[in-house]
Amino acid sequence: MIAELGHYALVLALLIALVQTTVPLYGAAKNDFSLMGVAQPAATAQFIAIAIAFGALTHAYVTSDFSVINVAENSHSLKPLLYKISGVWGNHEGSMILWVLILALFGFAVAQFGIHLPPTLKARVLSVQASIGVAFLGFILLTSNPFLRLDPPPVDGRDLNPLLQDPGLAFHPPMLYLGYVGFSMAFSFAVAALIEGRVDPAWARWVRPWTLAAWIALTAGITLGSWWAYYELGWGGWWYWDPVENASFMPWLSGTALLHSAVVVEKRDALKSWTILLAILTFALSLMGTFLVRSGVLTSVHAFAVDPERGLYILAILVLFVGGALIMFALRAPSMKLGGLFQPISREGGLVMNNLLLSVATATVFIGTLYPLFLDATTGQKVSVGPPFFNATFVPVMIPLVLLMAIGPMLAWKRGDLSAAMSRLWFAVALSFGIGIFVFWLHSNEPLTPVIGFALAGWLAGGTLKEFADRIGLFRDQLSKSLSKARRLPRSAYGMTLAHLGLSIFICGAVADSAWRTEVVLNAKERDKTSIAGFEAQLENVERLEGPNYHLERATVVIRKNGKYVTSVFPERRFYPVQQMPTTEAAIYTTLLADVYVSLGEGSKAQGWTLRLWYNPLIPWIWAGCLIMVLGGLISLSDRRLRIGTPLKRAHKKVQANGLPENA
Amino acid sequence: MAKNQLFMLTLAIIVSFPLNAPAVEPSEILQNPQLEARARNLSQNIRCLVCQNQSIDDSNASLAKDLRKIVREQLVSGASDNEIYDFLIARYGDFVLLRPPVKATTYILWYGPLFIFFAGLLLSVLFLIRRKRIMPEEPLSLEEKEELSSLISREKEG
Amino acid sequence: MIEKNIPDLNLPPLLETKPGIDKQALIGEIQLVNFFSSWCGPCRTEHDFLMRIGKSNIVPIYGINYKDKQKAAKKWLLDLGDPYERIGRDVDGRTAIDWGVYGVPETYLIDKQGRIQYRHVGPLSESIFKEKISPVIKVLRKQTNG
Numbered sequence: 011m012i013a014e015l016g017h018y019a020l021v022l023a024l025l026i027a028l029v030q031t032t033v034p035l036y037g038a039a040k041n042d043f044s045l046m047g048v049a050q051p052a053a054t055a056q057f058i059a060i061a062i063a064f065g066a067l068t069h070a071y072v073t074s075d076f077s078v079i080n081v082a083e084n085s086h087s088l089k090p091l092l093y094k095i096s097g098v099w100g101n102h103e104g105s106m107i108l109w110v111l112i113l114a115l116f117g118f119a120v121a122q123f124g125i126h127l128p129p130t131l132k133a134r135v136l137s138v139q140a141s142i143g144v145a146f147l148g149f150i151l152l153t154s155n156p157f158l159r160l161d162p163p164p165v166d167g168r169d170l171n172p173l174l175q176d177p178g179l180a181f182h183p184p185m186l187y188l189g190y191v192g193f194s195m196a197f198s199f200a201v202a203a204l205i206e207g208r209v210d211p212a213w214a215r216w217v218r219p220w221t222l223a224a225w226i227a228l229t230a231g232i233t234l235g236s237w238w239a240y241y242e243l244g245w246g247g248w249w250y251w252d253p254v255e256n257a258s259f260m261p262w263l264s265g266t267a268l269l270h271s272a273v274v275v276e277k278r279d280a281l282k283s284w285t286i287l288l289a290i291l292t293f294a295l296s297l298m299g300t301f302l303v304r305s306g307v308l309t310s311v312h313a314f315a316v317d318p319e320r321g322l323y324i325l326a327i328l329v330l331f332v333g334g335a336l337i338m339f340a341l342r343a344p345s346m347k348l349g350g351l352f353q354p355i356s357r358e359g360g361l362v363m364n365n366l367l368l369s370v371a372t373a374t375v376f377i378g379t380l381y382p383l384f385l386d387a388t389t390g391q392k393v394s395v396g397p398p399f400f401n402a403t404f405v406p407v408m409i410p411l412v413l414l415m416a417i418g419p420m421l422a423w424k425r426g427d428l429s430a431a432m433s434r435l436w437f438a439v440a441l442s443f444g445i446g447i448f449v450f451w452l453h454s455n456e457p458l459t460p461v462i463g464f465a466l467a468g469w470l471a472g473g474t475l476k477e478f479a480d481r482i483g484l485f486r487d488q489l490s491k492s493l494s495k496a497r498r499l500p501r502s503a504y505g506m507t508l509a510h511l512g513l514s515i516f517i518c519g520a521v522a523d524s525a526w527r528t529e530v531v532l533n534a535k536e537r538d539k540t541s542i543a544g545f546e547a548q549l550e551n552v553e554r555l556e557g558p559n560y561h562l563e564r565a566t567v568v569i570r571k572n573g574k575y576v577t578s579v580f581p582e583r584r585f586y587p588v589q590q591m592p593t594t595e596a597a598i599y600t601t602l603l604a605d606v607y608v609s610l611g612e613g614s615k616a617q618g619w620t621l622r623l624w625y626n627p628l629i630p631w632i633w634a635g636c637l638i639m640v641l642g643g644l645i646s647l648s649d650r651r652l653r654i655g656t657p658l659k660r661a662h663k664k665v666q667a668n669g670l671p672e673n674a
Numbered sequence: 675m676a677k678n679q680l681f682m683l684t685l686a687i688i689v690s691f692p693l694n695a696p697a698v699e700p701s702e703i704l705q706n707p708q709l710e711a712r713a714r715n716l717s718q719n720i721r722c723l724v725c726q727n728q729s730i731d732d733s734n735a736s737l738a739k740d741l742r743k744i745v746r747e748q749l750v751s752g753a754s755d756n757e758i759y760d761f762l763i764a765r766y767g768d769f770v771l772l773r774p775p776v777k778a779t780t781y782i783l784w785y786g787p788l789f790i791f792f793a794g795l796l797l798s799v800l801f802l803i804r805r806k807r808i809m810p811e812e813p814l815s816l817e818e819k820e821e822l823s824s825l826i827s828r829e830k831e832g
Numbered sequence: 833m834i835e836k837n838i839p840d841l842n843l844p845p846l847l848e849t850k851p852g853i854d855k856q857a858l859i860g861e862i863q864l865v866n867f868f869s870s871w872c873g874p875c876r877t878e879h880d881f882l883m884r885i886g887k888s889n890i891v892p893i894y895g896i897n898y899k900d901k902q903k904a905a906k907k908w909l910l911d912l913g914d915p916y917e918r919i920g921r922d923v924d925g926r927t928a929i930d931w932g933v934y935g936v937p938e939t940y941l942i943d944k945q946g947r948i949q950y951r952h953v954g955p956l957s958e959s960i961f962k963e964k965i966s967p968v969i970k971v972l973r974k975q976t977n978g
């Protein structure tokens with residue numbers, strides 16, 4: 011009964027979306043307020059309908075209603091409740107419901123909070139958003155309906171992939187989808203602007219919070235996925251340049267460019283075309299990511315849909331929406347009013363270069379991920395593109411970008427003084443040099459790559475900190491004056507500083523782990539010892555136990571330093587009988603500066619077990635750096651100006667004592 | 675106990691390497707640490723052909739294990755890195771390398787991003803030049819000039 | 833590996849009643865070489881069809897038993913039938929690697945000069961044989977006769 015309710019709710023949502031697409035659009039063209047006004051209640055109703063559908067599916071999972079095919083294939087009565095719930099989106103059909111739910115949620119949010127939006131813009135934005143909903147609701151109802159019944163219902167379900175029964179992974183898809191789908195809002199705004207034929211700073215003020223929210227979610231989602239892979243897959247790796255990872259990384263790179271570009275539109279009324287193009291591109295990459303994962307064109311840890319029909323449908327959506335938007339762009343963009351002028355050496359110029367470098371980075375990942383498919387499809391030849399390729403091509407693009415990140419904020423808008431900016435960066439140079447020398451001293455007989463990496467991180471941190479210090483007049487004015495300036499700084503300033511610092515910390519972690527990770531592999535019987543990175547590890551014993559839906563072998567490994575007890579860790583090998591699948595649960599001892607990662611392999615009491623230990627220096631800084639970026643984004647998002655959507659009123663421009671305009 | 679410890683320590687070889695490696699078994703590890711390091715490095719560049727996107731260094735598959743053994747045997751018998759890669763390419767094609775070779779079919783891969791960078795740079799420059807020609811800069815208005823001079827004089831005082 | 837000469841090989845026999853396989857045995861006529869194992873599910877799937885080919889004498893099939901236990905392989909052939917003219921044992925899988933094999937089952941079509949002319953990964957079926965392999969055999973036969 012409830013499943014049928016969910017089914018009907020989906021159909022209803024589709025109908026509402028159709029109305030929401032057509033009526034407000036027509037109303038905006040005719041400047042008819044009552045027709046435009048349909049958008050808001052429609053968006054609300056659409057969201058409620060899809061929420062009901064999502065609720066119905068969740069109910070089926072929680073009650074283990076195996077007459078619903080989707081539940082029967084992806085759940086099991088013995089599964090813990092948390093994983094029954096996360097199982098809702100742990101499969102193709104359910105994840106698509108989550109997708110449209112978030113799509114409708116964003117539409118609903120703009121409808122509710124977009125009080126100050128110009129009515130025609132609002133109507134068009136909601137109309138475009140609804141059109142995406144039509145496409146995907148159609149997709150669900152035609153090819154991926156989770157509410158289909160099975161008669162007679164099986165006694166029990168087929169269980170979820172044990173790899174996915176994990177708290178970290180429970181939150182990874184929702185977070186990622188908030189990001190992916192969140193960029194649909196920027197897309198809707200972009201297309202609405204093209205329809206309007208106008209991009210003004212008000213538009214950018216509106217685009218920025220939604221783009222920022224999506225960016226924050228995507229950053230968090232990718233970080234979560236990476237962290238999950240690290241502790242769950244038993245290999246201690248955190249990034250594999252796997253096609254599905256790349257599928258989420260590309261919209262992130264493009265979304266970062268979009269975010270920065272939107273700032274220029276807002277502040278300087280410039281870079282409008284580029285911003286719109288990036289908005290279209292970012293959502294296109296989100297859709298492409300969906301296509302890649304769902305179509306089975308590639309197969310990886312994530313692939314759970316291997317149906318060509320579905321892939322073709324999504325490809326059609328992609329071509330229709332992106333192609334349509336690009337055509338509109340080609341037609342409308344030239345006639346839009348040109349924005350503010352700026353010199354090449356200026357903050358705008360810096361951000362243009364930022365856009366360019368991020369776009370090249372996106373293109374690199376794009377080509378690396380898709381070229382093998384393209385080559386295979388056209389010539390039948392097969393090549394592999396793995397981590398060695400990406401490390402050789404992606405990293406070199408990032409280096410000038412990091413260099414730029416310290417210089418750009420030092421340049422004034424419109425016309426920047428490069429020599430002045432560079433002289434202010436003495437601190438960045440000093441920090442960079444200092445860290446580089448320190449790293450070199452610690453690892454003198456080794457390749458220079460990590461030295462360069464750390465020097466870059468130091469440069470970025472130094473530049474970011476100096477920019478902040480200059481803004482509040484630290485060490486130049488009295489401390490009290492600086493502190494009061496700091497209090498009055500807009501939150502977006504703090505957001506930027508934190509986000510850039512977060513990246514710097516991330517770079518340190520990534521470089522250290524890549525360069526200085528050590529591994530010990532041994533065959534150990536109970537009571538055997540080994541050592542790694544100054545720690546002593548002893549395999550105390552291995553027990554055989556029973557878990558809620560698996561059997562396991564659990565080892566107790568005691569870690570000591572200089573004879574003193576530090577901690578005990580318990581790596582496991584599990585076997586899930588329903589899926590007939592073994593997994594390893596690594597045990598991790600974390601300090602602020604490194605992880606000791608212990609993994610239990612095959613073995614027996616008589617033969618001993620394969621024990622693997624890794625020492626991962628600075629790996630916590632990878633997660634910390636990413637979280638700080640997320641924090642920076644959140645603080646920026648909480649900036650009151652963004653939420654109200656009106657500019658800060660200023661009687662006249664304030665000028666700081668050093669002659670630079672007060673940048674907000 | 676000490677003897678056992680020593681035995682374990684000699685059996686366990688500490689290897690420094692750029693990426694993770696979960697699949698090499700203790701029995702596979704070579705005695706010579708330099709050769710073992712080369713083996714790990716090579717393995718990370720060789721694709722596990724029966725896996726999704728893993729190197730033979732990362733995979734538990736039986737083919738991956740066989741290939742790891744072959745790599746080590748050849749290293750011990752003195753083969754160079756390229757000779758080992760060539761051996762595998764002869765049997766499995768370019769597909770076996772995780773770092774695609776630079777040939778006509780992969781120019782797009784290796785040079786594509788560079789090309790896009792320069793194309794983008796060119797477009798940006800052209801766009802900026804064109805815009806400057808279309809929109810000459812407006813001179814300051816009278817009020818703006820007054821404001822500027824008052825600011826300058828304030829600066830001189832303060 | 834297409835159009836390449838088959839690699840050197842010298843595989844001991846699986847059964848006392850049939851010879852093993854060396855390179856010479858694979859030169860001189862058109863034949864199929866089939867990599868199989870008793871522990872391999874898809875090998876069982878294709879086995880009926882291999883038996884039909886064996887009986888029909890369209891083209892001889894030579895078997896290479898990949899990474900298998902001799903006893904298990906013998907029993908497997910006893911239970912399901914033996915379509916092979918010769919069977920060699922590839923105990924450690926090295927020969928398979930020399931042929932560029934990923935796993936079992938895989939089947940190769942070899943011409944009279946001992947060159948690989950076609951390779952099929954996965955279980956062989958009637959439709960695949962008809963559509964992909966038969967035409968190549970016909971062409972090869974014409975070449976040597978004409």
